[in-house]
Structures are given as C-alpha cells and as structure tokens.
Amino acid sequence: MDSLINDSRPPVFCPGCTHERVVHGLDKAFALLGLPANRIALVSDIGCSGLFDTFFNTHAMHGLHGRALTYATGLKMARPELTVVVTMGDGGLGIGGAHLLAACRRNLDLTLLVLNNFNFGMTGGQCSVTTPPEAQAGSSFLNRLEKPMDLCRLVEAAGAPYAARCSGLSKGLAENIRAAIAFEGFSVLDIWGICPGRYTRKNRLTPKMIDENLADMPGGQGVIAENRRPEYGRSYARQQAELPPTKPPLEVPPEFTPLAGKRQELVILGSAGQRIITAGEIVGLAAMTAGLQVTQKNEYNITVLRGPSISEVIVSDEAIGYTGIETPDVVLALAQEGVDRRRAAFAHFGENTLVLAAADVTLPESPARVHTIDFKALGVRPPDRALAAVAAVAARERIISPPMLDRALEYRFAGKVLESARATVKKGLEEGRKDAKP
Amino acid sequence: MTASFMEGNEAIAHGAMAAGCRFFAGYPITPATTIFQSMLTLLPPAGGICLQGEDEIASIGFCLGASMAGLKAMTATSGPGISLYSEQISFAIGSEIPIVIVDVQRLGPSTGSATRGADGDIQFLRWGNSGGLPVIALAPVNPADCFVLTMAAFNLAETYRCPVFIASNKEIGMTRESVDLRSLPQPEIVERRGFAGPPPYRPFAVADGRDVPDFLPIGADILVRQTSSTHGPDGYITTDAVQIAAAQQRLDRKLRSAVDTFTYWEFYGPPDADTLVITYGVSARAARSAVDAARAAGTTASLLVLKTLWPVPEALIREKAAGAGRIVVVEMNLGQYVREIRRVLGNQHIDFIGQMDGRLIHPETIEEVICHG
Numbered sequence: 184m185d186s187l188i189n190d191s192r193p194p195v196f197c198p199g200c201t202h203e204r205v206v207h208g209l210d211k212a213f214a215l216l217g218l219p220a221n222r223i224a225l226v227s228d229i230g231c232s233g234l235f236d237t238f239f240n241t242h243a244m245h246g247l248h249g250r251a252l253t254y255a256t257g258l259k260m261a262r263p264e265l266t267v268v269v270t271m272g273d274g275g276l277g278i279g280g281a282h283l284l285a286a287c288r289r290n291l292d293l294t295l296l297v298l299n300n301f302n303f304g305m306t307g308g309q310c311s312v313t314t315p316p317e318a319q320a321g322s323s324f325l326n327r328l329e330k331p332m333d334l335c336r337l338v339e340a341a342g343a344p345y346a347a348r349c350s351g352l353s354k355g356l357a358e359n360i361r362a363a364i365a366f367e368g369f370s371v372l373d374i375w376g377i378c379p380g381r382y383t384r385k386n387r388l389t390p391k392m393i394d395e396n397l398a399d400m401p402g403g404q405g406v407i408a409e410n411r412r413p414e415y416g417r418s419y420a421r422q423q424a425e426l427p428p429t430k431p432p433l434e435v436p437p438e439f440t441p442l443a444g445k446r447q448e449l450v451i452l453g454s455a456g457q458r459i460i461t462a463g464e465i466v467g468l469a470a471m472t473a474g475l476q477v478t479q480k481n482e483y484n485i486t487v488l489r490g491p492s493i494s495e496v497i498v499s500d501e502a503i504g505y506t507g508i509e510t511p512d513v514v515l516a517l518a519q520e521g522v523d524r525r526r527a528a529f530a531h532f533g534e535n536t537l538v539l540a541a542a543d544v545t546l547p548e549s550p551a552r553v554h555t556i557d558f559k560a561l562g563v564r565p566p567d568r569a570l571a572a573v574a575a576v577a578a579r580e581r582i583i584s585p586p587m588l589d590r591a592l593e594y595r596f597a598g599k600v601l602e603s604a605r606a607t608v609k610k611g612l613e614e615g616r617k618d619a620k621p
Numbered sequence: 622m623t624a625s626f627m628e629g630n631e632a633i634a635h636g637a638m639a640a641g642c643r644f645f646a647g648y649p650i651t652p653a654t655t656i657f658q659s660m661l662t663l664l665p666p667a668g669g670i671c672l673q674g675e676d677e678i679a680s681i682g683f684c685l686g687a688s689m690a691g692l693k694a695m696t697a698t699s700g701p702g703i704s705l706y707s708e709q710i711s712f713a714i715g716s717e718i719p720i721v722i723v724d725v726q727r728l729g730p731s732t733g734s735a736t737r738g739a740d741g742d743i744q745f746l747r748w749g750n751s752g753g754l755p756v757i758a759l760a761p762v763n764p765a766d767c768f769v770l771t772m773a774a775f776n777l778a779e780t781y782r783c784p785v786f787i788a789s790n791k792e793i794g795m796t797r798e799s800v801d802l803r804s805l806p807q808p809e810i811v812e813r814r815g816f817a818g819p820p821p822y823r824p825f826a827v828a829d830g831r832d833v834p835d836f837l838p839i840g841a842d843i844l845v846r847q848t849s850s851t852h853g854p855d856g857y858i859t860t861d862a863v864q865i866a867a868a869q870q871r872l873d874r875k876l877r878s879a880v881d882t883f884t885y886w887e888f889y890g891p892p893d894a895d896t897l898v899i900t901y902g903v904s905a906r907a908a909r910s911a912v913d914a915a916r917a918a919g920t921t922a923s924l925l926v927l928k929t930l931w932p933v934p935e936a937l938i939r940e941k942a943a944g945a946g947r948i949v950v951v952e953m954n955l956g957q958y959v960r961e962i963r964r965v966l967g968n969q970h971i972d973f974i975g976q977m978d979g980r981l982i983h984p985e986t987i988e989e990v991i992c993h994g
C-alpha cells in the first residue's frame with residue numbers, strides 16, 4: 184500500500200522531535216491496515232501535534248484546543264464507515280479532560296493518539312498534566328506543586344476498553360498504532376516522546392530513559408478485559424432500530440360552539456403533586472375543542488416535588504397577544520403554597536373575578552367573589568383537586584363547558600386513568616352546579 | 622381551526638424535523654431542555670442521531686463534526702450555554718460549517734434566573750465570536766414562528782454555510798400555545814450546494830459570482846480538509862495577507878449583502894401612523910395589544926416586528942420608518958437592539974422601553990409611551 188504522506192507539505196517539526204517519528208509510524212500503520220485515504224479522517228488538536236492533519240492525504244478536521252474528540256464523535260456517528268483517528272498533545276489532554284472521560288465511557292470507535300512530550304512545546308514549554316514535578320518547565324515552580332497524571336490508568340478507570348503506552352522512538356510504534364486503530368471501540372495510545380525544542384533543553388530525557396520509565400509502569404498493555412463491551416455506534420443503531428415510530432402531535436379539531444365571551448383568564452394556584460400543570464393543559468385542550476386559541480404558562484420550583492405549582496391559562500376567540508394575567512376571570516386556590524407565591528396579586532383581582540378556594544386555604548384580602556370548596560367532604564384527594572376544580576368551573580359554563588371538558592379528558596387520558604378522571608370531574612361538576620344554581 | 626397544543630420549544634423541534642435535521646446534540650439547561658427532549662423523541666425513531674453531550678462545548682462540537690460529515694445539525698441552549706459555545710461558534714463562522722443554534726434566552730447575567738425570560742443575549746449572539754464576523758439571527762414571536770423560522774434557519778445555514786441562531790425566549794419556549802402547524806406556510810427545503818466540478822476540490826474556493834464555497838462532506842470519495850486556522854482556498858494554513866483579506870471580506874459580504882433576501886418581519890397598523898413601534902420576540906405580543914389599546918383610546922400607531930435581527934435588515938427598517946415622526950423601540954433588556962435602530966435611523970426621534978426583571982413588558986407600559994410620550 185502506498186504512503187499517505189502529503190509530499191507537498193513535509194513535516195516542519197524541530198530536528199529530533201518525536202512527532203516526526205509518529206507521522207511516519209502512523210503512515211505505516213495506515214499501510215498495514217490497508218486503509219484507502221478517503222476512508223480515513225484525521226482529527227487534530229492544537230499545538231505542534233495539531234499540524235498532523237496537514238502531513239497526510241486523508242480527510243482532515245482541525246479545530247479548537249481540547250475539542251478534537253468532540254468533532255471526531257460527530258463525524259463517526261454520522262459516518263460509521265470512516266476510520267477516525269484523533270491526534271492530541273498532552274496539552275489537549277488537560278484542556279479537553281471532560282471530553283476524554285466521556286469518550287472513555289461512550290466507547291465510540293475512535294482512536295486517540297496522545298503525543299505526550301510532557302510540556303506545551305508550541306507556547307514555550309509550560310507545564311502540562313503530564314509534566315513530572317522535578318522537571319524544569321516554562322511555568323516556573325508551578326509543576327512542582329502538581330502530580331502528573333497517568334493517562335492509561337485514568338482512561339481505564341473511566342471505562343476505556345483499550346489503553347496502551349509506547350515510546351514514539353521505539354521500533355514497534357507502527358504496530359502499536361495499528362493495533363489501537365484496529366481495535367473496535369475507543370482506544371487510547373499514550374505515545375511518549377522528546378521535545379528538543381523546549382523540554383530537553385532544560386531536562387534530560389533519552390529514548391532509553393523513556394523505555395525504562397515505561398517498563399516500570401503498570402497497565403497500558405492494550406485491551407482492558409473488564410471494560411470490553413459493545414461499541415457505542417453499533418449499540419446506538421441497535422437501540423434506535425427498536426424504537427417505535429413517534430406519534431405525530433395531537434391535533435384537536437373544533438367540534439363545539441365556544442362559550443360567549445372574549446379573552447378569558449384562569450389562574451390555578453396549587454402545590455407540587457396536585458397535577459396543576461395537567462389541569463391547565465386539560466382546560467387548554469377543552470377550549471381547543473371549541474376552536475379557541477389558548478396559551479398556558481406554568482411556574483414551579485426547580486425542586487419539582489415540593490413547593491408551589493401554578494398554571495396560567497388564557498382562552499380567546501382571537502389571537503392572544505400578551506400572555507401575562509393581572510385580573511383573572513377565574514382563580515382556583517388549591518394550596519397555600521401557590522396562594523402565598525401570588526399573594527400580592529389578590530389585591531388586583533376584580534369584583535368579577537371568581538375564586539374557587541379549597542376550604543383549607545387562607546386567602547389574602549381581595550375584592551373577588553370567593554366560593555369555598557370542601558374537597559375532603561366531596562371525597563376528592565389532593566392530587567385530584569385541580570381537575571375537580573376545573574370541573575366546577577365548567578359546571579358554571581365559564582371558559583369551558585362540561586362536554587368540552589369531557590372531550591379533553593378523552594384526548595389526554597385512556598383506560599383506567601380516564602375512568603378515574605371522569606369520576607373526579609363528576610364530583611366537581613356536581614359541586615359546581617350546586618353553586619351555579621341560585 | 623384544528624390545532625395542537627405545544628410549547629415554542631416543541632415547535633422548534635418539529636420545524637427542525639420538517640427542515641431535514643438529521644443530527645442534534647445538546648446539554649440539558651432550562652429553559653431549552655424541552656428542545657433536547659423533543660428531538661430525542663423525534664429524531665432517533667426517524668433514523669437521525671440525537672446525543673447528550675458531556676457539556677455544551679461537546680454538544681456543539683458533535684454538531685460541527687456531523688455537519689462536516691454532511692448532516693443537517695442543530696443544537697439548543699440558553700445564555701450560559703451560548704457562553705460555552707462561543708469558541709465553536711467562531712469555528713463555524715470562519716470555517717463555514719452549517720449549523721442551527723437555538724438560544725432560549727433566560728434572565729442573565731451569568732446563571733441568572735433559569736425560569737425567567739429575557740432578550741438579553743441579542744448583542745451577544747452577534748458579537749460573541751472571535752473575529753467579529755456576521756451571523757444570522759432570527760427571532761420568533763410564538764410557536765408558529767418557532768416552527769417556520771427554524772425551517773428557514775436550516776435553509777439559511779445550508780445556503781450560506783454559517784451558524785444561524787434562533788433567538789427565542791423562555792416566555793416563548795416554555796409557553797404552550799394552540800397552533801395549527803399544517804396551516805403554516807412552509808418554505809421549500811434547501812440543501813447545501815455540493816461540489817460537482819472536476820477535481821481538484823479546493824474546500825474554500827468559490828465559483829465565479831458566488832460568495833459561498835461548494836460543499837463536500839468529510840468521508841466523500843474526494844478528500845476534504847476542514848480547519849479552524851486561517852486558511853486559503855485549499856484549506857491549508859496561509860499567511861498571505863491578500864488571500865486572508867479576500868476571505869474575511871467574503872465572510873462579511875456573503876451575509877450582509879444577502880440580508881434583503883431573508884428579512885422576515887410583520888407589520889401591523891396603518892402605514893402612515895406618526896408613531897412606529899419596533900420590537901421583536903415575545904415583546905411583539907404585548908406591543909400588538911398596546912397598539913390595539915392605543916387605537917381604541919384614539920391614538921394611532923403602527924408596529925414593525927423584526928424576525929430577522931442579524932444582519933440588521935436596514936433597508937426594511939428605513940422603509941417602514943420613513944414616514945414616522947417617532948420611533949418607539951421595545952425590548953426585554955436595558956437597550957441592545959435599540960443601538961442598531963439608532964444607528965440606522967440616526968436622525969429620527971427614538972424612544973426606548975427596556976425592562977429586565979424577569980417579567981414580560983406589560984402592554985400598558987407600551988401604550989403609555991405610545992399615547993403620552
């Protein structure tokens with residue numbers, strides 16, 4: 184197989200830089216694998232190793248520092264048939280740490296070649312995440328304070344199924360690279376090398392020292408048996424194939440005559456667990472069965488199982504502009520937390536505002552007309568209060584009518600849930616009709 | 622009307638599907654999360670890919686990789702995520718990678734308020750990239766716009782090979798509304814123009830009379846180079862000042878010279894009213910209520926709702942403001958887009974209504990200024 188080296192752009196590394204050896208090692212590995220140029224994508228990071236993509240006649244993507252794995256992930260997911268090789272220095276390793284860990288956990292079939300020369304060559308030899316504390320680096324004393332990380336142990340802990348170390352100056356380099364690329368899954372090869380431009384000007388590091396250091400280190404032998412598992416892209420495709428088709432959005436045709444009246448505003452003040460948002464949605468669907476326009480805004484605490492829950496619904500026979508509510512037509516005061524959250528609003532309610540309040544809720548002063556509902560006496564549990572209260576509104580032929588409400592229940596629920604919703608609505612309707620009759 | 626009851630965020634997801642989106646990656650963040658959730662429901666069963674990135678930087682990075690592989694891609698976040706996207710946005714601009722980016726804005730600065738609306742990122746979207754080259758930003762008013770403008774955003778990203786923002790707002794994204802998607806005018810779907818000429822393929826070369834390079838995906842039979850570094854037409858790093866200047870000017874020109882072809886807007890009221898209200902996004906809803914209320918009270922005003930914010934549709938703004946004695950600009954921040962209106966309409970009287978407290982601007986606030994200055 185021919186070389187994939189780009190003859191018109193020969194490597195420009197400092198004399199003696201291990202990066203150049205890796206360029207040729209990678210080229211040889213491609214040849215050993217027999218890969219055609221247009222089935223390879225080389226994704227390079229930033230720094231001296233970031234020049235890698237220009238030395239090869241392959242597909243190439245060069246982006247921001249530490250992000251090479253992110254582009255590689257998108258590429259490989261979109262085109263699983265490509266062999267995607269990422270080159271990165273020890274700098275990219277540090278800045279892209281989150282992406283490295285995620286790639287290990289994900290196990291997408293990418294190969295990460297880390298050109299590890301223990302410092303930032305391009306910017307002046309500053310310390311990286313692999314600089315030994317005893318080294319003289321370009322960041323003054325700072326590297327003496329930090330522990331270098333062992334890439335292979337790190338990625339093993341993060342779930343990578345393949346991690347190996349080798350010297351960029353060793354004879355076996357091409358074979359090491361070939362094996363990493365051939366592995367199906369996320370593979371990491373930590374290639375140690377020499378940076379004469381920066382690192383070895385102040386530090387002694389020879390090929391022999393690298394070999395000795397590597398020999399002393401545990402792990403880094405390639406496949407990690409306990410992390411072996413199906414490759415992410417294949418698993419994704421398998422899961423995806425089993426998904427049922429997505430249902431199109433629910434469409435509600437108009438079938439009832441709308442109740443008289445222009446814009447109508449409803450505020451439901453409750454607490455988490457009272458199904459306030461669902462009740463608001465049901466009012467909306469019910470209004471839509473009469474061809475009306477609806478908006479619904481909700482408010483709840485980020486701790487979803489505690490605190491107030493509020494839904495604001497506007498129903499109108501024309502396009503709804505402003506979606507805020509100051510003087511609602513109907514307020515359902517179902518829990519103290521919701522009422523307290525909107526305490527200040529009560530003073531602005533109009534004389535025509537109808538407040539249906541749970542008997543256990545204390546209301547602030549307001550000019551509104553208040554009707555109290557004893558949900559306990561009705562046999563309505565707290566999670567059903569909102570729906571029962573909505574039914575009590577429908578019983579008064581305000582905003583929605585009972586048939587509209589029933590149709591909305593059919594859209595929203597099925598089976599047993601529908602039955603129990605209807606039972607709740609029945610209680611609310613009876614209560615509402617009692618009050619509606621003079 | 623036969624309608625669905627959906628949030629602006631859901632409408633964006635449906636718009637993306639209708640536009641041919643095949644790749645989505647996102648990171649959960651209120652108030653944009655339901656776009657991710659909706660795409661996760663819609664995309665994989667339809668054969669597309671939806672990923673949850675380890676962070677926002679990864680999410681948009683995945684999209685850039687997938688887009689370079691030839692897939693239509695979208696991501697969605699809110700202000701804090703746009704901050705993290707910034708370096709990748711610059712990449713997409715400079716290296717001409719099509720992508721749709723949704724910003725469901727929430728009250729800032731910083732983490733601000735997750736569940737309070739704002740339009741505080743408007744200048745950030747324009748200038749939050751290194752190099753300061755132009756972007757496209759579209760601003761929906763309601764779920765119907767979310768659907769249609771998302772389709773338009775994909776078409777623009779494909780046509781101009783650039784990032785296109787949807788500048789939404791918590792008050793649109795998380796407000797459910799009845800909407801009849803079927804009745805909406807759907808733009809014809811556009812694909813990026815592929816390279817068809819004889820080799821060699823030079824990834825950033827433009828054909829005569831064009832400002833956008835022809836596309837080939839990474840993985841095509843012909844080799845493709847992509848780079849975030851300053852590059853010549855061949856996709857290799859260049860230091861040639863003439864080449865560099867030509868490329869920068871082309872990136873500036875390709876959007877700014879074309880904005881008239883993608884200026885989306887609505888005008889409401891008589892064309893000759895003395896007061897013209899200019900606004901965008903969710904505030905357009907209050908502005909419309911205000912214009913109606915003012916008319917009922919005896920004062921006539923008209924309303925221009927801008928749905929293309931970047932590049933600034935200067936021709937439209939000048940045309941609509943030509944006869945107005947007074948302009949009132951309304952926005953949910955302390956004065957961002959009004960800077961552009963002042964720049965474009967320098968010699969006209971401009972009043973400003975800005976509010977940044979997590980609440981919608983009230984129609985009465987606008988009506989008051991319309992009627993009493």
Ligand code: SF4
Pocket residue numbers: 195196197199200201202231300304305377378379380381382
């Ligand atoms: S600075 Fe170091 S890493 Fe960079 S080319 Fe020179 S020797 Fe190689």
